[in-house]
Amino acid sequence: MDIRDIAKHAKVSIATVSRTINRVPTVDPELAKRVWKAIDELGYYPNSQARTLVSGKSRLFGLIISDITNPFFPGIVQAFEEIAIQYGYEILLSSNVHNQERVESAVRRMIERQVDGVAILTFGMEDALLEHLRFRKLPLAFIDVGPPLPLVSNIRIQYQIGVRQAVQHLYSLGHRRIAFVSGPTDLKSATARTSAFLAAMTEKGLETPDSLIVNGHHTVEGGFTAFERLANLPQPPTAVMCSNDISAFGVIRKAYELGIEVPRDLSVIGFDDIRLAEFVIPPLTSIRMSQTELSRLAFHALLADVERAAPQPTGTEYFLTTELILRSSTAPLS
Secondary structure, eight states: OOHHHHHHHHTSOHHHHHHHHTTOTTSOHHHHHHHHHHHHHHTOOOOHHHHHHHHSOOOEEEEEESOTTSTHHHHHHHHHHHHHHHTTOEEEEEEOTTOHHHHHHHHHHHHHTTOSEEEEEOSSOHHHHHHHHGGGTOOEEEESOOOSOTTEEEEEEEHHHHHHHHHHHHHHTTOOOEEEEEOOTTOHHHHHHHHHHHHHHHHTTOOOOGGGEEEOTTSHHHHHHHHHHHHTSSSOOSEEEESSHHHHHHHHHHHHHTTOOTTTTOEEEEEEOOGGGGTSSSOOEEEEOOHHHHHHHHHHHHHHHHHOSSOOTTOEEEEEEOEEEOOSSOOOOO
16 A cells, blocks of 8 residues: 555545645645545555655654663653654664663664654763764754754753752751762763752851762662761761762661661752652652653754754753752751
């Protein structure tokens, strides 16, 4: 079966069927409705490769994330795919797990499939990805680290807003000795969160000795080990902020083992506000970085560059705010 059969069944021209399938906006709505009805009745599936040859567009976006086992990223994938479906796009997904060979393989697959653009929603490996993709004249969307180049969109996370709210919240509860469980020092997003924390502490006139900054590596185990170190200090903290929710879970688990009750004896705040945050015991106060909004910004950034007649000379910037979500893991200093 081909488009000639569809045209005959719908009583329209072959050109109308072709333009309808390729979603040309000038097709008469009534004719388009007849074409889609015929496609449904005959069970026809358009040849996507042929459509790409005709239109020059694959209606396929690449999506590269850091690690699918991290609960933050499935939410990204789900939100990005839902938006893509609304606009008649599909996604080609890769989880690179910080592996150079997998990065190269993912990029090769996306180029072979002639994707219309790539959203690089990772924390790490961005330089390697840019090196492979920048000369392909593909729209690219990055988090924070996109260079000022044509067809490159940069989604800037406003970490300082939510972090400032978190420090002010703990301060209002009477906490003065506040520790920070940081992320990997080679991740720009992790160092940005640490810098935002230190700036917010300085703003409140609070000191942060080096002993209160411990690397949790953005893992449960890292948070567990980090709080073990903090709890053994001569003056342990009364509150702990974490660079992500996963390490906060590790902090809470270690506190439980040590007989330290959260939030009575220790207040804990995470970052990201993943879905699990509201289901742990106690429900975790967290700084929300909306996965849905991040996905929406990335998708529309790519779509704008696909549809734009001429690229912006220095790329485009978008901004994503953060905000504190209060739950039960913080309480007044007793």
